[in-house]
Each structure stands twice: as structure tokens, then as C-alpha cells.
Amino acid sequence: MKCIIDAWAWVEYLEGTVYGTKVKEILENNEIYTSVITITEVISKVKRINKDVEVAYKAITTHSKIIPIHNDIAKDAGLFHADVYKKINDMGMADCILLITARRINAKIVTGDRHFKNFKEAILIR
Numbered sequence: 001m002k003c004i005i006d007a008w009a010w011v012e013y014l015e016g017t018v019y020g021t022k023v024k025e026i027l028e029n030n031e032i033y034t035s036v037i038t039i040t041e042v043i044s045k046v047k048r049i050n051k052d053v054e055v056a057y058k059a060i061t062t063h064s065k066i067i068p069i070h071n072d073i074a075k076d077a078g079l080f081h082a083d084v085y086k087k088i089n090d091m092g093m094a095d096c097i098l099l100i101t102a103r104r105i106n107a108k109i110v111t112g113d114r115h116f117k118n119f120k121e122a123i124l125i126r
Helices: 007-015 018-029 036-048 053-063 071-084 093-105
Strands: 002-005 031-035 065-067 108-111 122-124
Touching: 002 007, 002 018, 002 093, 007 018, 007 036, 007 053, 007 108, 031 036, 031 093, 036 053, 036 065, 036 093, 071 093, 093 108
Parallel strands: 002 031, 002 108, 031 065, 108 122
Antiparallel strands: none
């Protein structure tokens, strides 16, 4: 199965939490992708908690294929965000980019983020 790992899931994996163990199992048994925007989110989080940024970056780039944000994904994510904002007004743009990307490549999003709970593309780990 194709899986996109979101920032929450990568941080859990990097910290070796109980949820991170579940992410590790998914990493080992599926075709793994990460959006380039997720790298930005993870690196920011890792830096803020004073962990090794290079270890985090290497883990992501070693264990997954990196997906760029092309113009059409950016456009569709913006349109999606405008629509979903009416119902979930704190859903971030990065989450919308992941959803549109997952739909494009027919993948599931591995996450613990509550914003994804009503989307069929999500594999919630919580």
C-alpha cells in the first residue's frame, strides 16, 4: 500500500513513542512517501525540541520518496482548503496539501491528527 507519512507520524517515529512503533511497522511494510512540506514541518519541530535535525532529515529522506508540490497540487489544495475551512476552520494548508497529494497518488495518510478523522484517505494512529 502507498502511504504518505505526515509530520505528526514522523515526529512520533523519531521520538520512539508507542505511536512511533506503529509508524515504524508501516514504514517497513509499505511504499512510503513524504511531502516536501512535511519535511519543513518536521525539521521545525525537531529544532524546537532541541533534537538532531540531521538525523530527522536523513530518516525521512532514507525511508521515503519525497513528493514535490507541483502547481496543480498547490491550486487544488488551495481550493480544497477554502471549501473545508467552512467546516474545519483550523485545518492547516499543509494538511490540505497532503490530502490532495494522497488523492493524486492513491495513497493513505499515516497520522494522528484529528483533522483527518473524517477523511477516507487517513490511517489514524491514536
